[in-house]
Amino acid sequence: MSEELSERSRLILQAIIEDYTATGEPVGSRTLSRRTDINLSPASVRNVMADLEDLGYLFSPHTSAGRIPTDKGYRFYVASLLRVQQLSHEVREHLRQECQFRELDTEGVLREAGRILSAISNYTGLVMVPRFTSTVFRRIEFVRLAQTRVLVVFITQTGIVQHKLVEVREPLTQGELDEVTNYLNQEFSGLSIQEIKSRIAGDMAQEQALFDCLQRRALLLSSWVLQHDLGGQVFVEGASNILEQPEFADLSIMKRLLRTFDQKALLVELLDKAQQVEGVQILIGSADNHSEIEGCSLVTSCYSSHRGTTGILGVIGPTRMPYAMVIPLVDYAASLVSDILNSQSE
Amino acid sequence: MSEELSERSRLILQAIIEDYTATGEPVGSRTLSRRTDINLSPASVRNVMADLEDLGYLFSPHTSAGRIPTDKGYRFYVASLLRVQQLSHEVREHLRQECQFRELDTEGVLREAGRILSAISNYTGLVMVPRFTSTVFRRIEFVRLAQTRVLVVFITQTGIVQHKLVEVREPLTQGELDEVTNYLNQEFSGLSIQEIKSRIAGDMAQEQALFDCLQRRALLLSSWVLQHDLGGQVFVEGASNILEQPEFADLSIMKRLLRTFDQKALLVELLDKAQQVEGVQILIGSADNHSEIEGCSLVTSCYSSHRGTTGILGVIGPTRMPYAMVIPLVDYAASLVSDILNSQSE
DNA sequence: TGTTAGCACTCATCCAAGCGGAGTGCTAAC
DNA sequence: GTTAGCACTCCGCTTGGATGAGTGCTAACA
Known part of the structure; x- marks a missing residue:
């Protein structure tokens, strides 16, 4: 259905919305016909308004009130009529x-x-x-709070700090965590989360072969952290x-x-x-x-x-x-x- | 002025507050006299209410409405009349x-x-x-964002993470910051902010003598951070x-x-x-x-x-x-x- | 002396009726 | 196609009376 509005309809819809935006009151035909940019009698305006109401751009809250724009009316206004001001x-x-x-x-x-x-x-x-997924990794930090409780602090390239608690299976010392921290910061700094994820996936595949304990821990912890979006x-x-x-x-x-x-x-x-x-x-x-x-x-x-x-x-x-x-x-x-x-x- | 309330007044004030708390409506004398725990006619209740109003514990929103407790009434109630329930x-x-x-x-x-x-x-x-001042230090971390911009991440003993941006005067590398980080974490971990502050004050006094650049940096940075309460x-x-x-x-x-x-x-x-x-x-x-x-x-x-x-x-x-x-x-x-x-x- | 019944009075709330105003839809004339 | 005129609708406001809850005061009572 081609709901092409005539020039006049567009003008009146625009006027109604602007008036309603300014006052918050339903807009009547008299008010509109008094506007300088509309040279029409109230009766003519009413005809147009009735059309616009049929098309679903306007509605009246009750018989003898003016018209109020519907959501559809606003959408049309924003899409086609609105002229955006320059910000002063x-x-x-x-x-x-x-x-x-x-x-x-x-x-x-x-x-x-x-x-x-x-x-x-x-x-x-x-x-x-x-x-989270749209960020770039700058730094990560693991802080031991209790035997199996580790606080993970994650810092993005843009300086956003997020943190989270991780419950690990086997007890870890802060020293071990520091090693993991260093390893991850060296390996991953500057990479996007996407890149890191695929890196981890790759490394994990090899991991069974090389039994570097540190690396395995790091991968496990980091994959765990990345798994859940903090954002x-x-x-x-x-x-x-x-x-x-x-x-x-x-x-x-x-x-x-x-x-x-x-x-x-x-x-x-x-x-x-x-x-x-x-x-x-x-x-x-x-x-x-x-x-x-x-x-x-x-x-x-x-x-x-x-x-x-x-x-x-x-x-x-x-x-x-x-x-x-x-x-x-x-x-x-x-x-x-x-x-x-x-x-x-x- | 000894505003000792009589037993009866206390009883009625309590009844009014409990009733009002339950209903939100002004409480009238009839309503009260119907209560089983008050064996008084409405008229007697009214006398007491008038007294309580004079003392500032009650007021009526208008002539022919019941009474509502004032703030003073509530304070008295909470201080002297309230019997706190056990939490189920x-x-x-x-x-x-x-x-x-x-x-x-x-x-x-x-x-x-x-x-x-x-x-x-x-x-x-x-x-x-x-x-901040009531917390115990667990860990601090300095992350270089730009030449003179350093992100400070501060973690308390209880696992609260706070962070803040510091603008330093001379450019620092992440390596230098790491040294500072390590130094501070070794020296201060487990101390309360108060203890750290006085430690810093003491060290600062000596600082002119010993020209350890690292230490000076650490002291300056940390004193700067502690100066402003993050909390x-x-x-x-x-x-x-x-x-x-x-x-x-x-x-x-x-x-x-x-x-x-x-x-x-x-x-x-x-x-x-x-x-x-x-x-x-x-x-x-x-x-x-x-x-x-x-x-x-x-x-x-x-x-x-x-x-x-x-x-x-x-x-x-x-x-x-x-x-x-x-x-x-x-x-x-x-x-x-x-x-x-x-x-x-x- | 404290308590209570009775009574006049006040005031909010509710409801119905009436009125004015704003606005519409329709029709007929231009 | 446009517009003036007109009957009609409906909201909002005001008015007035009825209702009811509640009070303060006074006089009688135990």
Whole structure:
């Protein structure tokens, strides 16, 4: 079905969305016909609106209210009508300065990016730490906590620190662990996790032949560590901002949303999905049976380092969101974080 | 002023608080006189209530409503009237199992403790990571990220990993950093931060005499690291639970509370203050000009390891809270976390 | 002197009715 | 194809009365 909209329909849809974005109130035909860029009487506007409603771009909450854009309406708007503003020079500079000058480690930079996204957009900032598999190995450290309990500290090329507890079968001394540590750091430093995994797979095959105890231990431990993805950490910043949104006054959507923030698992799922796309990705409403973010939209963009490490950041807020402002903001934030990631380490 | 309450007044205050805790509705004189443990007519009850109101333990939201306990009323109740229940055996076992069996590192245990506190109490769980100064040093690691950028990874005796970026004045190679790392780990492992600090202070004094470059570097770097407390990290779990509380339906208190959760600085302040007290600590309402938690109460208890590491955990929720249940819960959680902390490492 | 019944009074909550306003759909005229 | 006019719908607000819970006060009672 070719749902080609006429020029007039497009104009009116755009006007409705912009008006609704600004006011949050259903938009009536009179209001629109008063706009300077629409030289039509209310009655004509009404005809167009009725068409748009039939096509599923608009709906009215009740008989005698104005129209509100549907999710479909928003999707069309974002895809075809929206003209993205340039981010003002001030905001760009403001952003750059906020991030750059402090002595923050990578995790701090990511957190701060989320905080700034939230502060500028007035919505909630989301930042996901790069997934394990997309990172490059810099250093690993095994620390003996108790006889069979070993703390593994893993540091990526970009300076992200992750750690985890491993329960080993036979007791190990710290000295033995240090040997393993040295061995792994020498062998693997600078390789991507993918490379390491295949290296280990190869070595393991030979391993039965050469009975180097140290090497075997190292391989076992490291394969164990790499087996489970540490990643999927999400920073949620400015969750309280969503309380300010008038559309969430009815509490039920808000509760669901905050619950989602608490649990994070769903966020990870959503962000993981968005991460597969390049550039700014906009998820409007509860597409793909994600009813948890009904009434909300998610604007995300991937950040990455030269070495291939990629994570994702963005903003979540009500579907009635000034996309023209939020999209370039997220876009710029992502490129900024990418820059910092690259400058963070050699 | 000796505000000794008569036996009857105490009984009625207790009955009002228990009733109000259960229902959330203002309590009237008829309701009370119907209770089996009070053999008084409504009129007599009213007299007592009027007295209690004069003394500031109660207030009525309007002329013809029942009475509601004030913060002062709650404080008196908790201090003098409350009989704390024993935590049921089931809950204890449930708790112990939740925490014990998973292979969690220390940070994971703390997070999980907060999550469980929140889930059982239906309020919000708070856990503060032990402050730096109260911890025992196990291991430190310097990783070179760029010419003058060094990532410091610090591991405490109890297996807590913290990290931080240091900007050094002169370029260092990873080899030099490794030497420093080894030196510090040999010298300081097992000492408390306090001990290390005074050690450093002493060595620094001598340092001008002996020009051991390595040692000087190590001292400088470590003093720099120890100078700034890394701690003050707070885990907030189950923030969305407070949305369920009927007393927060008016949004304004709720917003302030969630904003406080977002910022965390105030939480750290509150928890730091509570940490100075041993045993379960109960902060009711906005005492000490902390208007941010107006209408809320904070029930906390310190956890600690044998080695002196202490942190604090607890629950924050509306002042109308079943203290008889929450207090032993927090108490038990703290002792449980202490046990795990001790068993976590040798 | 402490306790209690009675009574007038207050105030929130609920419900129904009425009204104004915003907006629509339809029709007929331009 | 566009527009003015009109009947109609429905929300939101206000008003007013009824209801009920609860209080304070007073006077009678043990």
